[in-house]
């Protein structure tokens with residue numbers, strides 16, 4: 001049971017606002033789990049450090065290629081991607097404040113660091129670099145960016161009057177930029193009607209769990225009964241009143257065959273696909289962590305992963321093979337890099353200039369995608385329906 005009045009000690013993190021605004025339990029529960037990081041997160045930090053340095057010193061990202069940031073060498077890919085972000089920031093008007101620490105003076109525990117705030121009164125720009133390319137993030141409605149916008153208004157509003165706040169997310173590795181423009185009135189209305197009630201709900205309904213896409217990075221995902229319940233219900237094709245109350249008896253879930261499901265059930269299940277996949281991944285990580293910490297998990301063990309044979313020392317191996325009078329042709333296989341590998345090595349622009357004409361594209365295999373996918377639907381004709389309904 002959660003003790004009320006603890007909230008002052010917890011952090012109302014803008015980056016997880018999309019989660020705690022929907023699921024109060026996550027706010028109270030996540031601090032119980034250790035902080036974890038990943039190579040992707042560390043590489044993202046490196047990209048942030050590189051872009052901040054380049055912007056502060058007024059240089060191109062390429063000037064830092066090969067240098068180490070947060071333990072990562074600035075690669076061709078990193079300098080190309082961060083340069084897109086740097087160009088976007090340099091093209092944003094106003095006086096810039098990099099890595100600006102912001103806090104909300106009226107909400108205890110709410111603070112964060114914005115990658116860039118540009119003061120171009122009466123407009124305030126708040127920009128965020130997202131180096132990851134796993135999930136495309138949109139600015140419209142983005143709670144993290146809106147909170148940064150509100151905090152920036154408090155920080156800079158003392159000096160200037162603002163009419164508009166523009167928030168922007170830059171995801172250069174996806175070639176994606178997304179923005180939202182709100183009047184100050186609209187932003188403050190969102191604060192009063194959405195943000196403040198969500199914060200109050202943390203105390204009023206601390207046990208309430210609401211599962212959804214926001215569970216993806218929740219530290220409690222692997223052990224959360226609500227997420228398990230929703231995913232099991234989705235996987236079993238059972239919804240609403242039929243959903244099992246708690247997953248305490250998940251030993252052998254009876255999953256229906258696709259043919260026995262209605263079209264609506266299949267659409268609903270596919271709608272949960274990402275959530276179920278993420279949940280299973282979170283459970284696998286949780287079990288691996290437990291085993292590696294020496295705990296026993298019935299039915300599972302850690303084993304050595306597959307390894308690939310490689311030469312201990314390529315030069316010595318080549319010498320040994322040549323001494324057996326074998327031709328270099330037998331020993332080595334020079335191969336042209338693939339278009340993707342070469343583009344990565346020489347950069348998108350040079351690739352487009354020099355090599356694009358030599359690339360052919362076989363038509364992609366028909367792939368299932370949600371209606372919201374940007375690619376146009378294929379024109380397919382299949383007069384025989386596979387659905388019974």
Ligand code: SF4
Pocket residue numbers: 019023025026029209210211212214215218219220221224225226227
């Ligand atoms: S996994 Fe989802 S439902 Fe469970 S606590 Fe986290 S956000 Fe809430």
